Amino acid sequence: MKPTFYILILSIFLITACGEEEIRTDTISEIEAVSPHDEFFMNLSALCGESFTGTSTYPEDDDHVLVGTALLAHLSSCDDQSIHVDLIRGGDTWHATWIVSKREGGLHLYHDHIGEKEYPEGEEPLTGYGGYADDRGSATTQYFPADNHTAEILPEAATNVWMMEMDLENGIFVYYLERHDEPRFRAELSHTQEDY
Numbered sequence: 001m002k003p004t005f006y007i008l009i010l011s012i013f014l015i016t017a018c019g020e021e022e023i024r025t026d027t028i029s030e031i032e033a034v035s036p037h038d039e040f041f042m043n044l045s046a047l048c049g050e051s052f053t054g055t056s057t058y059p060e061d062d063d064h065v066l067v068g069t070a071l072l073a074h075l076s077s078c079d080d081q082s083i084h085v086d087l088i089r090g091g092d093t094w095h096a097t098w099i100v101s102k103r104e105g106g107l108h109l110y111h112d113h114i115g116e117k118e119y120p121e122g123e124e125p126l127t128g129y130g131g132y133a134d135d136r137g138s139a140t141t142q143y144f145p146a147d148n149h150t151a152e153i154l155p156e157a158a159t160n161v162w163m164m165e166m167d168l169e170n171g172i173f174v175y176y177l178e179r180h181d182e183p184r185f186r187a188e189l190s191h192t193q194e195d196y
Contacts (some may be wrong), residue, residue: 056185
């Protein structure tokens, strides 16, 4: 009787140990499956409802509509698939919405220049350009090279790379654009406590 009892106890122990190992392996796999794209999306989503204000730091061309004016980026809406960041200039003029979304092709940045504003026929602004995040990014920084759609509707922007960066410790948000590997636009915005 005793040997049978010991064999039974040993079997239970081995089954339990294997089960724990399986659970532990699954947990590790799930942790490893979180990519920098996912981490970036989660960090940006955590700022939903927050606003950042500042100005452009490049270029110095006063003819640029976003240069020499106050800029505000407000994370206006978020869900598990997309984050909308409204860009407002001059204090109250809506300029565009940056939409960061999870798509089948990966993490995507889309520029919406239409919103609720209506334009006379023939004066509609170019909209819908952007790109998918590449592998250079991290949990707080992502690079979005122009996608094929952008190259089709805006050939001169085929080499564009947009960058979004969050300095979570200091409450800084940076939006940067380069073309042909040269700086084209950069804005640095700081977290604000004001409601929008």
